[in-house]
Amino acid sequence: MAFQHSFTVRFGEVDAAGVVYFARIFDYAHRAYEDVLTHLGFPLDRILQEDGWGMPLVHAEADFVRPMRLGESLTVDVDITALSERRVSFGFSIRDDRDTVRAVVRCDHAFVDIASFRGRQAPSDFVEAAQRLGLIREA
Numbered sequence: 001m002a003f004q005h006s007f008t009v010r011f012g013e014v015d016a017a018g019v020v021y022f023a024r025i026f027d028y029a030h031r032a033y034e035d036v037l038t039h040l041g042f043p044l045d046r047i048l049q050e051d052g053w054g055m056p057l058v059h060a061e062a063d064f065v066r067p068m069r070l071g072e073s074l075t076v077d078v079d080i081t082a083l084s085e086r087r088v089s090f091g092f093s094i095r096d097d098r099d100t101v102r103a104v105v106r107c108d109h110a111f112v113d114i115a116s117f118r119g120r121q122a123p124s125d126f127v128e129a130a131q132r133l134g135l136i137r138e139a
Contacts, residue, residue, distance in 0.1 A: 002077035002093075003039055003135060005032035009072045020068040026060060029092040029105040032076040036090075040129040048114055053123060055088065055109035062105045073097050080136045083127065086111050086119050091137065 013024045034044055048054050068074060074094055082089040092105040113120045130136050 002079040003032070003036040003133070005035045005076045005078065007031070007074060007076075009068055009070055009074065011070060014070045018070050022062075022064065025062050025064070025094070025103050025105060026107075028074075028076055028094060029062075029090075029107060032078045032092055033090060033107065036078045036135070040126065040133065040135075042126055042129070051123075052114050053120060054112055054114050056112060057107055058087070058110050059108040060106070062103055064103050066100060066102045068094070068096075068102050074102065078135070080130055081106065082108075083122065083130070083136055085121055088122065 007028065009020055013020055013027075015021045037044055037047070042051075074096055077093040077095070079091050080088060081091040087108060087110050089106060089108045092107070093101055094103040094105070095101050111120050111122050112118060
């Protein structure tokens with residue numbers, strides 16, 4: 001089961017042709033990423049400032065399937081496509097209200113200790129929350 005984040009394409013997000021500017025795809029994915037972390041009980045401000053760990057981005061890629069246009073209502077489905085001891089990959093599928101996929105994004109993150117910025121193990125409570133909510137995609 002994926003987490004869902006819905007939004008409407010705004011005027012400032014499109015280019016002169018009325019199509020979503022390519023870099024906005026990563027913004028849409030990151031908004032959904034922040035929302036899913038909050039939904040899991042790990043809002044970014046808390047994990048960075050209080051819990052002392054983070055997940056910096058180490059790789060990102062996107063496939064642009066169909067253009068997205070001003071005023072369209074879109075949904076980002078989020079799931080965890082891979083999880084190892086020190087890394088997590090989030091998958092984002094952006095689709096319209098007819099369930100047509102518009103773009104697919106993958107973002108890989110490394111778990112780090114914020115103070116030293118050295119790698120660390122995935123926090124067990126984060127992994128447990130993701131499992132409990134069914135976010136980890138089965139291979």
